[in-house]
Amino acid sequence: xxxxxVLQSNKPEHVWNTFRFGITSLKANHEVSIFLMxxxxxxxxxxxxxxxxxxxxxxxxxxxxxxxxxxxxxxxIRGKKEAGVCPIxxxxxxxxxVEESDKVLVFG
Numbered sequence: 055x056x057x058x059x060v061l062q063s064n065k066p067e068h069v070w071n072t073f074r075f076g077i078t079s080l081k082a083n084h085e086v087s088i089f090l091m092x093x094x095x096x097x098x099x100x101x102x103x104x105x106x107x108x109x110x111x112x113x114x115x116x117x118x119x120x121x122x123x124x125x126x127x128x129x130x131i132r133g134k135k136e137a138g139v140c141p142i143x144x145x146x147x148x149x150x151x152v153e154e155s156d157k158v159l160v161f162g
Contacts, residue, residue, distance in 0.1 A: 056085045058155030060148070061094035063162025066106040069097065072161040073111035080118040087121040087151050089143065094162060095128035098138030112139060123147055 057079050061072045076086045090097055102109050116122065124137035126144055136142060152158050 055156045056154055057087070058151045058158040059086065059088045060158070060160045061088055061090050061097075061162055062092040062160065064093035064096040064100055065162070066100060066103055066108060068162045069094070069100055069108050070106040070111060073108070073115050075159075075161075076115050076120050077111065077118060080115070080120050085121075086115075087123070087155070088115070089148050089151055090122070090124040090137065090140070091128055091148070092125075092162070095124045095134075095137065096132065097124070123151070 057076075059072060059076060061069065063069065072088065076088055079086045097108075097112070100108055112122075122140035123143035124140050125148070126142040129135070129137060129142060
């Protein structure tokens with residue numbers, strides 16, 4: 055199954071759970087794409103905490119070949135020229151992800 059996930063939050067627990075689900079899905083042999091939108095585009099600035107090892111989850115997700123994109127407009131609004139963790143994308147890329155996914159989830 056192809057699973058598309060839109061992450062719209064910068065809250066550590068939301069981000070952590072998004073990547074945990076993505077990792078679990080990849081390990082179950084599904085294809086997973088995560089699109090960072092709104093506050094989710096701040097992923098590379100969200101620090102790890104005692105309870106939420108976000109950088110470790112992102113690294114594991116990428117090692118398992120999970121796809122990750124960040125909304126370019128959302129980054130631009132935040133004064134950023136790059137995402138730091140993934141390619142910059144557009145609404146057309148998000149539309150393509152949605153069209154190609156069997157299921158789409160939104161976290162945040």
